[in-house]
Amino acid sequence: ETGVTQTPRHLVMGMTNKKSLKCEQHLGHNAMYWYKQSAKKPLELMFVYSLEERVENNSVPSRFSPECPNSSHLFLHLHTLQPEDSALYLCASSQELGREQYFGPGTRLTVT
């Protein structure tokens, strides 16, 4: 498998659930990113990791918790989300920080 993969592709969760999104990149890149894509809004950068260290946390609520166990994997742990958190969550990677990013297909999250 090549590129950037994300699982699950679709997720429906209640506000009291705990779930995790997974991202894996098969490109040998050093940097990984989480974005939120909502309708009619620009992509919102959430978190950035470089060589497994968090570089940026863009004022994201604590109900979103990232984890980067190694340079190929990135998780987004979700806890007590709100309906307005429903969106497409995109993972991306780049060879190094600032270089062009390669995106995964996203996880369509619906919070009920």
Added chain:
Amino acid sequence: AQSVSQHNHHVILSEAASLELGCNYSYGGTVNLFWYVQYPGQHLQLLLKYFSGDPLVKGIKGFEAEFIKSKFSFNLRKPSVQWSDTAEYFCALRPSGGYQKVTFGTGTKLQVIP
């Protein structure tokens, strides 16, 4: 802080028409610029990028973009669109030097009618 504006939210063209999608940015220093495309049901992918050198950048599938520093613009062009170009197009900016985050525009949906 930097920002990216894409004023055309939805563009409808007939096949073979010429395309120009606007992208303007706000940032006082040196920038790297990108266009990404998202085809229906597919993930975002890089169309072209500008880092330095020739301000006219050629990308995949016949697309090109011109960086005009004096106008803070990086418009995307294609001389003759095809139905398969139907997609959403995103302009993005990254200030040059060190680690700087990428800022995306709101996107332009292009619909090409056969």
